[in-house]
Amino acid sequence: MSQSNTCGSATRSWTTRRDAKQKRLQKVKGLADGCIIPTEKCVEALEKLISPGDRVVLEGDNQKQASFLSTSLTQVDPNKINMLHMIMSSISRPEHLSIFEQGIAEKIDFSYAGPQSLRIAQMIEDGTLKMGGIHTYLELFGRLFVDLIPNVALVAADKADTEGNLYTGPNTEETPAIVEATAFRDGIVIVQVNELVDDLPRIDIPGSWVDFVIEADKPYQLEALFTRDPRHITEIQILMAMMAIRGVYEKHHVQSLNHGIGFNTAAIELLLPTYGESLGLKGDICKHWTLNPHPTLIPAIESGWIDSVHCFGGEVGMEKYVAARPDVFFTGRDGSLRSNRAMSQVAGQYAVDLFIGSTLQMDSNGNSSTVTSGRLSGFGGAPNMGHDPRGRRHSTPAWLDMITEDDPLARGKKLVVQMVETYQAGNVPVFVESLDAIKVGKEAELSTAPVMIYGDDVTHIITEEGVAYLYKAQSLEERRQAIAAVAGVTPIGLKSSPKQTETLRRKGLVALPQDLSIRRTDAKRSLLAAKSVEDLVDWSGGLYNPPAKFRSW
Amino acid sequence: MSTIDEGVRSMSTAFLFPGQGSQQPNMLHNLPDHTAVKETLEEACDLLSEDVLLMDTEERLQSTITVQMSLLIAGVAAVRALKAEGVTPDLVAGHSIGAFGAAVCAGVMDFKEALSIVKLRGELMERAFPSGYGMGVVLGLNESRLASIIEKYSSLEDPVYLANINSPDQIVISGAISGIEKVLKSVHSNGARKAKILDVSVPSHCKLLKSVSEELSARLRGVNSKQPAVPYAGNRNARPLRDKTEIIKDLTLSISHPVRWHDATSVLYELGARLFIEMPSGHVLSDLAKSAFPYARTFALSEGSITSAVILYDREKGTNG
Numbered sequence: 123m124s125q126s127n128t129c130g131s132a133t134r135s136w137t138t139r140r141d142a143k144q145k146r147l148q149k150v151k152g153l154a155d156g157c158i159i160p161t162e163k164c165v166e167a168l169e170k171l172i173s174p175g176d177r178v179v180l181e182g183d184n185q186k187q188a189s190f191l192s193t194s195l196t197q198v199d200p201n202k203i204n205m206l207h208m209i210m211s212s213i214s215r216p217e218h219l220s221i222f223e224q225g226i227a228e229k230i231d232f233s234y235a236g237p238q239s240l241r242i243a244q245m246i247e248d249g250t251l252k253m254g255g256i257h258t259y260l261e262l263f264g265r266l267f268v269d270l271i272p273n274v275a276l277v278a279a280d281k282a283d284t285e286g287n288l289y290t291g292p293n294t295e296e297t298p299a300i301v302e303a304t305a306f307r308d309g310i311v312i313v314q315v316n317e318l319v320d321d322l323p324r325i326d327i328p329g330s331w332v333d334f335v336i337e338a339d340k341p342y343q344l345e346a347l348f349t350r351d352p353r354h355i356t357e358i359q360i361l362m363a364m365m366a367i368r369g370v371y372e373k374h375h376v377q378s379l380n381h382g383i384g385f386n387t388a389a390i391e392l393l394l395p396t397y398g399e400s401l402g403l404k405g406d407i408c409k410h411w412t413l414n415p416h417p418t419l420i421p422a423i424e425s426g427w428i429d430s431v432h433c434f435g436g437e438v439g440m441e442k443y444v445a446a447r448p449d450v451f452f453t454g455r456d457g458s459l460r461s462n463r464a465m466s467q468v469a470g471q472y473a474v475d476l477f478i479g480s481t482l483q484m485d486s487n488g489n490s491s492t493v494t495s496g497r498l499s500g501f502g503g504a505p506n507m508g509h510d511p512r513g514r515r516h517s518t519p520a521w522l523d524m525i526t527e528d529d530p531l532a533r534g535k536k537l538v539v540q541m542v543e544t545y546q547a548g549n550v551p552v553f554v555e556s557l558d559a560i561k562v563g564k565e566a567e568l569s570t571a572p573v574m575i576y577g578d579d580v581t582h583i584i585t586e587e588g589v590a591y592l593y594k595a596q597s598l599e600e601r602r603q604a605i606a607a608v609a610g611v612t613p614i615g616l617k618s619s620p621k622q623t624e625t626l627r628r629k630g631l632v633a634l635p636q637d638l639s640i641r642r643t644d645a646k647r648s649l650l651a652a653k654s655v656e657d658l659v660d661w662s663g664g665l666y667n668p669p670a671k672f673r674s675w
Numbered sequence: 676m677s678t679i680d681e682g683v684r685s686m687s688t689a690f691l692f693p694g695q696g697s698q699q700p701n702m703l704h705n706l707p708d709h710t711a712v713k714e715t716l717e718e719a720c721d722l723l724s725e726d727v728l729l730m731d732t733e734e735r736l737q738s739t740i741t742v743q744m745s746l747l748i749a750g751v752a753a754v755r756a757l758k759a760e761g762v763t764p765d766l767v768a769g770h771s772i773g774a775f776g777a778a779v780c781a782g783v784m785d786f787k788e789a790l791s792i793v794k795l796r797g798e799l800m801e802r803a804f805p806s807g808y809g810m811g812v813v814l815g816l817n818e819s820r821l822a823s824i825i826e827k828y829s830s831l832e833d834p835v836y837l838a839n840i841n842s843p844d845q846i847v848i849s850g851a852i853s854g855i856e857k858v859l860k861s862v863h864s865n866g867a868r869k870a871k872i873l874d875v876s877v878p879s880h881c882k883l884l885k886s887v888s889e890e891l892s893a894r895l896r897g898v899n900s901k902q903p904a905v906p907y908a909g910n911r912n913a914r915p916l917r918d919k920t921e922i923i924k925d926l927t928l929s930i931s932h933p934v935r936w937h938d939a940t941s942v943l944y945e946l947g948a949r950l951f952i953e954m955p956s957g958h959v960l961s962d963l964a965k966s967a968f969p970y971a972r973t974f975a976l977s978e979g980s981i982t983s984a985v986i987l988y989d990r991e992k993g994t995n996g
Contacts, residue, residue, distance in 0.1 A: 216947045240941045244914060494843075495819060496938065548844045549815045549866050558819075671970070 139308035146171050146310060147333070157286040157329070158318065159336045164194045167334065168203070171310050175205045176273040178227075179266065179304065182212045183295045183463065184234065184502065185345050185435045188278035190314040190338035192217050195276070200225040207231070207254070209270055211262055211296060211463075212502075213238045215343070222251040231270060232500060233257050239499035246498065246566050256498075256572060258506040260467040263296065266303035275304035275311045278342040281322055282315040286329030289322040292436030292444065292459035293344060298327055299464040305331040316341040323456035346438035346669045348414040350388040353654050353674075358586045361635065361645035362541055363389035366478065367398055368638040369589040370539055370582055371407045375519040378410035380470045380507050382479035386541045388418040390478075395425040395651040412470040412507075415440040415451065415459065417668065420661045421651035423450055432469055433461040434503070439672075443665035463503075470507040475520035476537035477507040481574060482546060483557050486602050486614050488577030488592060490540055491559035498566055501574050508575040510536045524581060524593050535593060538575065539582040544610030553605070553614035577601075583608055587615075588634040595631060604631045686991050687765035689948035690757075690780055691940070691964070692750045692773030695875065697957035698742045699977075700733040706752050706955060707981045711759045715752035715786070722790055739877060740797030743772045747793045750776030750954040751786050753976050757952070760981055762988045764952075766915070766943045768908035770936055770960060771839070771879065772796070774926055781903035783922050788898055795894055796930065799887045800877045808878040810838060811855040812847050815868030821846050824865060828857040836881035839934040842963055844868075849878040880933050888931040895927050906946065913938030915946060936960075937967060944968050950991040952976060952984055 135141070149170040153159055159167045168191075172178060180195070181188040196217045206227040210218060213235040221227040222245055231254035235242045245251040257265070266272060277297050279288040290297050304311050312334045367390060370376065381387040394408060409429040413419065415437045422428055431451050436444075436459055444451045444459045454460050470477065481490035493499055514521070514536070521534030542552045563571035581593040587608040595601035607623045609615030626632040635642055652658045655672045699705075706712045719727045727748060735741045750773065757763075769777035775789045784792075813821055818840055825848065829835040833854030839847035848855055852872070859870040878884065900923055906915040907922050910929040916922050940951070940963070951973045953961040958975035965973040974987055 216945065238945050240913075240938060241915075241945045244912075244942070248914070495817075548817075549868065550817060550844070561819075 143308045179209045179272040181277040187343040189343040191276040234500040234502040236499045239497040243498040272304045282335040286332035288327040290326040295435040296463040314338040324454040359389045374523045378474040379476040384480045391418040392650045394422040434463045434466040478539040488580045509579040541584040551612035553609040553612035686949045687947040688950045689766040689943045690764040691953045691960040692769030692776035694771030694773045702956040703731040709756035711755035712752040743797040753954045838880035849881040884931045908939035910934045
């Protein structure tokens with residue numbers, strides 16, 4: 123061993139992080155009773171436990187929000203607590219950005235900012251906020267263990283006991299990922315809970331990972347984001363859903379999959395027990411899902427289509443139904459759902475045959491984006507699941523079916539399907555020459571344009587015109603032709619000619635409804651297994667309890 | 676187990692103040708029957724040394740000066756009545772001239788001062804462009820597509836500008852009538868649903884009115900302004916403004932810049948507004964809010980009573996927990 127090394131280890135402390143944490147813990151000695159901080163001392167505790175410049179993960183999930191802690195954070199003194207580097211998977215609540223206006227925080231790394239997409243764009247433009255990066259969920263969780271290791275985590279749980287053990291139940295979501303990254307590298311974990319109890323239904327996060335628990339003044343905010351009322355499903359969406367089932371799921375034997383949040387995919391879910399059944403596909407397709415407990419999945423579950431569903435998060439109103447179907451869902455000993463966003467994203471990335479989603483814009487090469495001018499909404503989980511993970515080594519029939527060459531080293535591909543109507547509401551074309559994302563990226567000075575799903579990952583496009591089998595395209599030109607053939611009368615679609623479409627149909631690059639034995643006139647709402655939220659409640663035998671805003675009766 | 680619905684969000688109430696186009700004959704006569712309204716009308720009569728109840732005839736509302744003053748009086752009267760009944764806004768915004776009502780509502784300036792400035796604003800606008808200029812509206816095209824069409828047809832002699840972005844596909848343009856007509860003619864073949872010239876003789880909200888901004892600026896600088904009690908969403912840059920200087924600047928520059936109304940109300944929504952109450956008269960702004968924010972409640976005071984506003988407001992606050 124060299125002289126300098128010996129010297130180094132003699133003088134260097136290897137416990138600076140641990141020591142720093144102990145110092146902070148000392149500061150709240152008088153405030154806390156064990157791990158419990160009284161509700162009214164929350165702001166004071168935050169001022170003592172957080173230091174200027176800290177990296178703070180604030181749990182704003184897709185659905186669950188640590189709303190008491192985020193509100194408390196806006197009340198700290200900006201002279202004491204400032205320059206915070208915030209890490210939030212979802213920027214949802216007004217105060218998530220107000221802390222930047224107040225001078226408490228200065229930098230942000232995030233995944234999704236849909237509910238605050240205008241303010242965040244304005245604040246970047248005004249220099250009120252320093253932009254870190256926009257991530258897909260898994261990417262952000264990954265960085266929590268590499269170069270965004272948190273100093274403090276502010277998270278939410280349903281219940282805690284006096285030892286700090288947590289019950290997060292159906293809405294576990296990303297709490298374990300955040301807490302793990304913080305707790306095991308001497309960060310401070312502060313949890314708001316809806317209630318303190320003596321006995322927990324089950325332990326989702328052990329107390330030894332948790333530093334402090336605060337009973338919130340009111341329960342954390344939780345949104346029903348994945349509920350789609352079947353009443354709003356149109357016949358065009360039903361037509362596209364029929365093409366998805368015949369032209370993609372059946373054709374490639376898709377057994378495991380993730381669905382997006384839209385009405386298009388809700389239509390597929392509701393056609394399985396009717397149209398899917400009539401094709402004799404039960405047991406062949408759609409057996410394993412990585413998906414939130416979508417209420418529109420109830421009829422397919424009840425008719426025996428579904429083997430398993432792993433969930434990113436919960437869904438308001440589905441608690442009792444899920445608890446009554448433990449053969450299908452992941453549930454704890456207490457009977458309630460256990461969700462886990464990080465694990466479900468891993469599953470959705472590596473372990474499923476197919477991802478199907480929708481978009482607001484797509485260019486001639488199949489690149490897609492949901493950003494609109496002046497808004498910066500981020501992506502959430504779509505790019506994570508909507509790409510081909512090239513490290514995949516296990517095979518399934520659908521994955522192998524994407525091989526189009528004789529190469530002995532050829533590998534399969536995940537099916538990434540985009541399902542869009544050629545025009546959005548208000549006569550706005552979905553297929554465009556150039557994505558708004560390019561302009562938005564420049565305006566926000568991002569290093570890359572905020573593309574949601576890259577064209578070279580997309581294997582299929584389904585529109586009301588037909589299906590484009592992009593994975594079969596031998597060249598970029600052929601790929602563009604196939605996209606144009608299903609792009610209707612949009613600027614991109616007008617580049618196609620009937621003759622070209624004929625050729626593409628012959629080669630199997632494009633299928634029109636009639637090529638799939640689908641008559642446009644058959645796409646009727648009567649095909650939906652449930653036509654209203656009320657029907658879904660009936661299918662569930664009364665176990666599904668929809669939130670008030672979805673009740674029409 | 677947690678089964679909370681939308682209950683825990685920070686629900687806020689926003690007051691919206693309409694601009695020109697929302698005036699209606701008898702609009703001051705039709706204001707809610709409330710002491711605060713009567714007092715405001717009397718105050719306006721004293722300040723202007725004329726009977727304001729003679730102002731809201733169809734004939735007199737042909738003048739932009741009368742229209743602007745009537746809208747301000749109606750807005751302030753309504754706010755005072757609502758506040759007297761305990762309905763107070765968390766956020767405010769006004770469309771064009773409506774911004775002055777919003778500024779009074781937020782406490783940035785008093786009614787007296789606002790009335791004299793609005794009168795001046797009307798006079799300056801009326802004088803600015805006597806003929807050959809105006810505005811048009813296009814439905815069904817987004818901002819970037821319309822902007823590229825305008826770029827094609829606008830010229831030095833016949834300038835055309837974007838004036839109000841009211842919704843992603845409802846945009847008002849401003850400028851020389853001949854230029855506007857060219858633009859309107861070509862938007863149909865580019866996918867617009869509807870396009871027409873508006874019955875307005877002033878090309879508002881574009882640089883043609885720069886001189887009006889400059890003259891207003893001198894007057895507004897002399898205003899004894901106070902810090903706003905609640906955030907005010909700006910016309911020009913759609914930012915939530917919390918500083919009186921910024922708000923005065925917005926009131927000054929708005930007339931020579933496009934009104935980014937859709938963005939201004941989107942900012943209010945992102946800040947938590949879930950109940951939008953539109954001051955009299957008309958329901959243009961509540962209709963826009965209703966289509967932009969399906970999960971929010973909207974209410975036009977012209978179409979309901981103070982009592983219904985109180986009920987909606989209490990309900991909204993009730994869900995706040």
